[in-house]
Amino acid sequence: MKKCLFCLASLLLFGVIAHAQQVEFEEFDLDNGLHVILHQDNSAPVVITSVMYDVGGKDYEPSRTGFAHFFEHLLFEGTKNIARGEWFNVVSSNGGTNNANTSLDRTYYYEIFPSNNLELGLWMESERLMHPIINQIGVDTQNEVVKEEKRLRYDNAPYGGFLGAIGENLFKVHPYKEKNIGEMEHLDAATLEEFQAYFKKYYVPNNAVLVVAGDIDKAEAKKMIKDYFGPIPKGAEVVRNFPKETPITETIEAKAYDNNIQIPAVIAAYRTPGFKERESYILDMISSYLSGGKSSVLYKKLVDEQKMALQAQAINVAQMDYSVFAILALPLGDVTLDTLLSEMDEEIAKLQNKLISERDYQKLKNQFENQYVNSNSSVEGIAENLATNYLLKDDVNLINTEIDIYRSITREEIRDVAKKYLSPNQRLELDYLPKKDNQ
Template identity: 65%
Template sequence: MKRRILSAAAVAFVSMMLNAQQIKFEEYKLPNGMHVILHQDNTAPVVTTGVMYHVGAKDEDPGRSGFAHFFEHLLFEGTANIKRGDWFKVVSSNGGTNNANTSNDRTYYYETFPSNNEQLGLWMEAERLRSGVINQIGVDTQREVVKEEKRLRMDNQPYGNIMTALQTNLFSKHPYRWTTIGSMEDLNAAKLEEFQNFYKKYYVPNNAVLVVAGDINPEQTKKWIQEYYGSIPKGTVYPKNYAKEDPITTQKEVTVTDKNIQLPAYVFAYRTPGAKERDAYILNMVSAYLSAGKSSVLYKKLVDEEKKALQVQAFSQGLEDYGIFGFFAIPMGATSKEVLQKDIDAEIKKMQTSMISEEDYQKLQNQFENNFVNSNSSIQGIAHSLVHNYMLMGDTNLINKEIDIYRGITRQDIMNAAKKYLSPNQRVVLNYVPEAK
């Protein structure tokens, strides 16, 4: 009885938190097509200014992979009014931090400053958009930086190229078939003019979203935005007509070697719907049920109890056009791939033929409510959620209502998704094994 009372109290507390954390925002468009999102929160004297561009690895030409990620580095080189090498000095000397990241679908740059330097953050991002310097010294310098990053994060890292191997085999037509860091051969072969053309093509205001979140005065912020961004000329936004993939109807198996590993890893991957689709949310819950935490089904069975796997994980990666659902496993001792595959398939079969328990379902709901609250617990997190939801999900207000999608998912939905997307004939099996000595 006592346990039930505590549980009810916990549910009431979470519900109260969710109702209290409604994120208010305002959005509008500048005449040049740039979308603007403002969020005012005066509880702490900080502000994040960020610009997300609708250009990612999938927008690169074949033979020129890595361009979008390259610009994540290149556009810190300098602008018409920020000297080469001064970007980070300006930010740090004014009490700020900055960063950028690239995905298959977009590139995002942001600064977080004390709120008395909001104007500086807005000006710097406008500089990056209006007059980024793309010259040979910058390209040569950042090419070496990216090479070193690739060596550290991928080429010399155990299992570092496993996603490259997976995407190459899961996609054959769509440009998701290469990863964001791309190929060094492609970057080495590119001419300065190609980098300059990429900047002119994609770094235009109507291909970008500006977000300002934190301790702001909205009316003053709007004046600064108009001053710094309003006169930047509108560009051409090109249609994103990517090749469609044919359905996978027969299991495909490939083997890739890695000189940096001693133990093999096995990936069983499926091509799934893009992140906007309701089924993508359901598959996120399928993934969490199978391997989120030490009490999850696969971890408990294969790692904890039967000691068959050193590591096992289900993952659901939602991209804009497609998704990737997969299982990653490293065997323990002499456990074979066939044994791991059989056990994983057995758990999938259970999900396809019977609904998960009410207790497990409630546990999932609690996990996703907690994730939802935590994702918006900082100004940087709120800024990213707002701009991501507008650009890639088509609904800025998902920052407030995305949890309702998860709440609406039933145990029957989970079973149906497992049936629809996780059949053996719909997958790619990747054997990622040590290179022969």
């Protein structure tokens, strides 16, 4: 009886996940090329106004890295109608919160307000785009802010530089080889005119998507959007022609050093397909299979059972042009990095040569069902998913159908993709080491 009840409960849960999470949305374009997506949800008196720009850390000129991340900060400095330093005060005094973040592929800004402040949110984002004040005072101020962020998150944080070390060794010609935060000497050397030219090139309505989600009346929202964003001039089309990487056919061996660690790490990193490809979704599942929690393969084997590692993990850093799949571990006691790598390779080989169990397969599918539900459980999550799916993945309705991709992945595909991309001759082997006095 208990088994029957469990099966019934599972079926009911699957039905809820399959049908109750449908996200309705409406799209349209302004004459200046700004793409707009509306999602109406009147269940709570909250609204988010968000803009995602098609500019990220990969968009730089030689010796001028880090501009996109720099602008993430700079565009809070103030506008023609918002005094310098007042942006956050305006938001908080009207019951709102706001933030921004930058990846190698895009930059995202948003405000969350009580729904009666929708117009304020739209006005502020239109001000950011139409009337920003980009002057030397703001540039100098934010230069110091970015330097402090780099010190805290990268220079003085244990293992803070390992992703940068992977990028600079795994990529030879594509701009993913540079760190998202950029090099501070590049920002120091840049002129005010260079920053202004960067804004003019990338921060234009036809290089962005506006998402408004939450407790809205669509007709009223459309009118406000046209009033505030319609007058902004269209910019020149952004043309990209990034160089392609040649396939890795021999193991790349490298070392990197970190002042802030005492325990080394071994990392094996693979250059894999961009996140629009089906194989990238499969690699997502492989990373979860290997290290999705304390019952996962790598953690259970190396940390829990064999007591060989303090930490063991697999990550899939999904990006537009190329993704990065990496396995890494920190040794316990006298265990060598080579030993850890061999033990992790053993689990990769198992994936390549036989199917995972049906039980593990169902567990994986359940994990991704749960992630899907959680990602669309708030207007904040819905807004970012809508923007990402439009701007980077060319299909807004992925917000409703992406879970079907994961559901359709087979055990055979997991085996075949592991075999295709995760071979030792296709990777970077990086020893991430404590820095010695003479290094």
